[in-house]
Amino acid sequence: MLDTLLPILLFSALALAAIGAVRRVRLWRQGRPSSVPVIKGLMQVPRRYLVDLHHVVERDKLISHTHVATAGGFVLAALLAIVVHGFGLDSAILAWVLLAATTSMFLGSLVVAKRRSPPPSRLSKGPWMRLPKSLMAFSLGMFVVTLPTAGILPEGFFQSGAGWLAALALTGVIIWGLGEMFFGMTWGGPMKHAFAGALHLAFHRRPERFSNRTGGEHRSTGLKALPLEDDTAKLGVEKPADFTWNQLLGFDACVQCGRCEAMCPAFAAGQPLNPKKLIQDMVVGMAGGTDAHYAGSPYPGKPVGEHAGSPHGPIVNRAGGALVDAETLWSCTTCRACVEECPMMIEHVDAIVDMRRFLTLEHGNTPNKGAEVLDNLIATDNPGGFDPDSRLHWAADLNLPLMADKREAEVLLWLGDGVFDMRNQRTLRAFISVLRAAGVDFAVLGNEERDSGDVARRLGDEATFQSLARRNIKTLSQYRFSRIVTCDPHSFHVLKNEYGELGSAETPADYEVYHHSTYINQLVIDGKLAFKAWKGGSVTYHDPCYLGRYNGEYEAPRAVLKALGIEVQEMARSGYRSRCCGGGGGAPITDIPGKQRIPDMRMEDVRETGADLVAVGCPQCTAMLEGVVEPRADIKDIAELVADALVIEAPAEKATQSKPAPAAPRTVEEVMP
Amino acid sequence: MPHDVSNTSASHSNASGLNVTVLVSVGRHPLTARARRADQDARAVEMALTLESTSVNLLHAGQQDSDHEAAIRGYLGMGIDSVGLIEQKPQADVVPALAKALRASASQLVLTGTRAETGEASGVMPYLLAEALGWPIITGLAAVEKIEQGTAVVLQALPRGKRRRLRIRLPAIATVDSSAPPARQSAFGPAKRGVLNLHQEPSEIDEALSSWHIQPARKRPKRLKIVKSSSARDRFKAAAAKADGGGGQTLSDVTPEQGAEAIFKLLKEEGVLR
Numbered sequence: 001m002l003d004t005l006l007p008i009l010l011f012s013a014l015a016l017a018a019i020g021a022v023r024r025v026r027l028w029r030q031g032r033p034s035s036v037p038v039i040k041g042l043m044q045v046p047r048r049y050l051v052d053l054h055h056v057v058e059r060d061k062l063i064s065h066t067h068v069a070t071a072g073g074f075v076l077a078a079l080l081a082i083v084v085h086g087f088g089l090d091s092a093i094l095a096w097v098l099l100a101a102t103t104s105m106f107l108g109s110l111v112v113a114k115r116r117s118p119p120p121s122r123l124s125k126g127p128w129m130r131l132p133k134s135l136m137a138f139s140l141g142m143f144v145v146t147l148p149t150a151g152i153l154p155e156g157f158f159q160s161g162a163g164w165l166a167a168l169a170l171t172g173v174i175i176w177g178l179g180e181m182f183f184g185m186t187w188g189g190p191m192k193h194a195f196a197g198a199l200h201l202a203f204h205r206r207p208e209r210f211s212n213r214t215g216g217e218h219r220s221t222g223l224k225a226l227p228l229e230d231d232t233a234k235l236g237v238e239k240p241a242d243f244t245w246n247q248l249l250g251f252d253a254c255v256q257c258g259r260c261e262a263m264c265p266a267f268a269a270g271q272p273l274n275p276k277k278l279i280q281d282m283v284v285g286m287a288g289g290t291d292a293h294y295a296g297s298p299y300p301g302k303p304v305g306e307h308a309g310s311p312h313g314p315i316v317n318r319a320g321g322a323l324v325d326a327e328t329l330w331s332c333t334t335c336r337a338c339v340e341e342c343p344m345m346i347e348h349v350d351a352i353v354d355m356r357r358f359l360t361l362e363h364g365n366t367p368n369k370g371a372e373v374l375d376n377l378i379a380t381d382n383p384g385g386f387d388p389d390s391r392l393h394w395a396a397d398l399n400l401p402l403m404a405d406k407r408e409a410e411v412l413l414w415l416g417d418g419v420f421d422m423r424n425q426r427t428l429r430a431f432i433s434v435l436r437a438a439g440v441d442f443a444v445l446g447n448e449e450r451d452s453g454d455v456a457r458r459l460g461d462e463a464t465f466q467s468l469a470r471r472n473i474k475t476l477s478q479y480r481f482s483r484i485v486t487c488d489p490h491s492f493h494v495l496k497n498e499y500g501e502l503g504s505a506e507t508p509a510d511y512e513v514y515h516h517s518t519y520i521n522q523l524v525i526d527g528k529l530a531f532k533a534w535k536g537g538s539v540t541y542h543d544p545c546y547l548g549r550y551n552g553e554y555e556a557p558r559a560v561l562k563a564l565g566i567e568v569q570e571m572a573r574s575g576y577r578s579r580c581c582g583g584g585g586g587a588p589i590t591d592i593p594g595k596q597r598i599p600d601m602r603m604e605d606v607r608e609t610g611a612d613l614v615a616v617g618c619p620q621c622t623a624m625l626e627g628v629v630e631p632r633a634d635i636k637d638i639a640e641l642v643a644d645a646l647v648i649e650a651p652a653e654k655a656t657q658s659k660p661a662p663a664a665p666r667t668v669e670e671v672m673p
Numbered sequence: 674m675p676h677d678v679s680n681t682s683a684s685h686s687n688a689s690g691l692n693v694t695v696l697v698s699v700g701r702h703p704l705t706a707r708a709r710r711a712d713q714d715a716r717a718v719e720m721a722l723t724l725e726s727t728s729v730n731l732l733h734a735g736q737q738d739s740d741h742e743a744a745i746r747g748y749l750g751m752g753i754d755s756v757g758l759i760e761q762k763p764q765a766d767v768v769p770a771l772a773k774a775l776r777a778s779a780s781q782l783v784l785t786g787t788r789a790e791t792g793e794a795s796g797v798m799p800y801l802l803a804e805a806l807g808w809p810i811i812t813g814l815a816a817v818e819k820i821e822q823g824t825a826v827v828l829q830a831l832p833r834g835k836r837r838r839l840r841i842r843l844p845a846i847a848t849v850d851s852s853a854p855p856a857r858q859s860a861f862g863p864a865k866r867g868v869l870n871l872h873q874e875p876s877e878i879d880e881a882l883s884s885w886h887i888q889p890a891r892k893r894p895k896r897l898k899i900v901k902s903s904s905a906r907d908r909f910k911a912a913a914a915k916a917d918g919g920g921g922q923t924l925s926d927v928t929p930e931q932g933a934e935a936i937f938k939l940l941k942e943e944g945v946l947r
């Protein structure tokens with residue numbers, strides 16, 4: 001009986017899976033077009049899976065091994081089962097391999113089961129709770145049914161006497177296993193992640209993220225420009241179907257592992273955001289329905305089951321009650337912790353900014369101070385609404401060399417909007433004294449500099465970002481410099497990774513940009529700086545998101561601190577797992593309330609190290625962390641620490657190098673009578 | 674004339690309801706002098722948009738160039754489909770053109786800012802327009818409470834947060850100052866897509882204006898009022914006290930003629946009228 005039944009079961013499960021696959025693909029194809037190299041992409045899947053995806057999964061060794069055993073066992077077992085049982089190929093060798101594969105899968109599923117008893121809060125329950133059992137059903141069923149073929153049980157064992165009963169039970173188990181593993185894979189069961197995940201790897205919207213044989217850095221973190229020229233096109237994402245099809249495919253690949261949730265600072269602070277739920281909501285919207293079946297942690301403070309959507313219905317309603325609430329989208333600090341952790345390589349930040357773009361550019365609904373900040377950026381080129389001609393007032397005594405006078409310099413020092421902030425002015429002063437001590441030939445843009453556009457872009461105002469960026473690019477194109485150095489990781493990121501796309505043939509915008517920590521480290525290596533011994537207390541270092549996760553610079557700041565004689569007391573969450581200070585993505589501007597504040601949590605991390613001082617490298621981090629009430633550790637920028645430790649060389653030598661620009665002050669512009 | 678104000682629809686394109694025209698001008702940012710939507714005019718648009726079952730029309734008279742267009746589009750970004758543009762020369766007096774357009778329209782309520790941010794910015798335009806149209810004018814509109822039977826019940830803002838409830842006969846002109854609720858955000862997409870309906874109108878050149886010499890105002894230092902008092906309470910009272918206008922008289926229970934007579938006399942005394 002089994003000999004006839006098994007092929008029927010196998011092939012009908014495969015046929016159903018194929019139908020499901022077509023339906024699923026049609027769901028994705030509701031999205032906007034996006035061209036991808038199909039064959040090339042599919043060819044890349046094994047490498048992207050084995051190298052890039054595993055690089056992320058491997059951060060949890062146990063689960064990584066479990067996944068290899070289970071998934072590897074399954075893929076092998078499924079293929080062999082089709083050959084051996086589907087086509088009835090009577091080969092003892094293949095049967096033995098099949099036995100080995102199912103054994104591996106079974107062992108893997110034991111670990112999966114153990115991890116889920118009881119499940120940690122970040123994992124989803126519901127159908128996911130039955131997955132380990134389904135894995136066992138498939139592996140056990142296939143194992144037993146293969147025993148006769150392998151010659152362990154006599155041929156025809158299942159046709160005789162008690163064998164009949166066993167066969168009946170076995171059929172049930174196999175139907176369960178096949179149902180979950182083949183049918184469920186394309187009809188929306190937990191195994192969907194394997195099907196969608198493989199295709200997502202093939203057609204990822206950021207192919208540059210993946211490594212290749214030549215090695216090198218593979219990072220793709222800059223937001224993609226939104227074309228604004230078309231007068232009729234809707235700007236941003238209003239409905240699930242407004243995402244590109246491969247973004248929808250990416251959402252569908254989510255395994256609900258909750259690693260993003262565990263890392264998300266907004267979720268931890270009790271703000272109404274959970275990146276995992278957000279991705280699941282996009283899946284709900286793509287397929288149509290309500291979020292009532294979602295079985296993971298909700299958005300803090302928002303019960304599950306009250307939101308519903310459809311592929312062509314709005315994601316956010318002005319009045320609320322659609323697929324997600326606007327405040328969910330505005331809670332994100334764009335810290336990228338979720339993207340960094342996601343084993344399925346899903347791009348949460350892209351999706352969030354896409355939806356914000358619609359809210360800002362089409363609805364005109366940026367919350368709290370958002371509208372004011374954007375208006376200021378439009379009218380005064382800085383978020384605070386300060387007079388753009390007062391950019392250098394803080395440095396009246398520093399005689400900063402201006403690009404407008406010098407026309408060329410080795411280093412263009414990008415000051416950023418911190419020039420209007422008294423705290424950040426201290427950092428800038430410190431860095432300038434470091435540059436002068438090292439005899440660096442530098443100049444600033446002064447009043448010609450504008451906001452880099454970072455905050456406008458993260459608030460969804462692509463139009464203002466592009467306007468600021470284009471004007472900055474034009475200004476920069478007038479001058480000759482070898483590199484841009486800045487103390488602000490946000491400007492750093494935008495100049496380095498997001499301006500390039502907006503450059504043109506006449507005004508290319510591919511700059512060599514350094515964060516000041518990297519540049520100081522270079523000066524130290526070149527022996528241009530000499531330091532006194534460090535006499536302070538213990539120090540920890542806070543990685544800014546836009547320097548670390550966005551740009552992979554974890555080493556230089558630590559190297560500089562080491563050169564100062566500081567031994568860094570690392571926080572539990574540092575490096576690529578650093579917790580955001582809460583200052584990115586316009587989050588302090590949109591200011592969505594939660595149960596606690598993100599910087600408070602970060603200072604708690606600092607306190608756990610027992611450090612007396614946190615070294616930082618970002619004006620936002622400085623402001624956010626210093627906003628935490630005392631008693632707390634002191635906050636100092638790396639530039640300040642370096643400047644404090646400087647041993648200035650003999651003045652004779654110094655005079656020639658760091659003599660400020662020609663004493664003639666710039667002719668004052670236009671004085672009203 | 675439509676009488677009922679339905680409470681069900683908040684749509685501003687409901688043609689059956691009240692017809693509101695907002696006069697909008699090109700603003701100027703106080704620090705950078707960049708063209709933008711004028712703050713008070715934007716508040717007027719905001720007020721019109723929050724009125725229930727009204728159809729809102731925007732009207733601008735002025736010259737056409739890209740800077741102006743961007744500023745005018747700022748109003749469209751508040752969620753309005755089109756704006757009427759009456760093209761005028763730079764030195765034109767826009768009152769006749771506006772009066773003509775308003776007379777031709779079915780507008781019952783005209784809203785605008787108290788004072789423009791560019792041009793003469795004398796704040797007299799609404800009065801001249803009201804005179805030309807023969808409509809009543811109310812200044813410092815803080816809220817429109819209800820509209821019925823061809824009249825509107827409105828709140829007028831007075832200094833120091835005081836409010837006065839008035840009933841005015843429509844059609845009327847009302848000006849809005851910074852005591853009105855702030856304008857909503859202007860969104861880039863609708864601003865870009867909105868339609869500019871251009872009308873040509875002959876410009877009546879303001880002869881006086883063209884002979885004027887215009888220069889930016891100089892900031893004058895303000896004389897500090899030194900309050901000699903010992904207690905904080907006194908200083909607070911001094912700071913919050915109304916500026917006393919000295920003389921003046923309050924007329925009540927007088928006929929309109931007597932009232933007009935008194936005003937006329939005062940204007941003569943002050944040299945406003947000759």
Ligand code: SF4
Pocket residue numbers: 253254255256257258259260261275276279338341342343344345346
């Ligand atoms: S989005 Fe990624 S990290 Fe988050 S639950 Fe899904 S697969 Fe896991």
Ligand code: SF4
Pocket residue numbers: 260263264265266267273274275331332333334335336337338339348349580
């Ligand atoms: S970017 Fe950061 S704040 Fe935003 S969803 Fe991801 S982890 Fe949360």
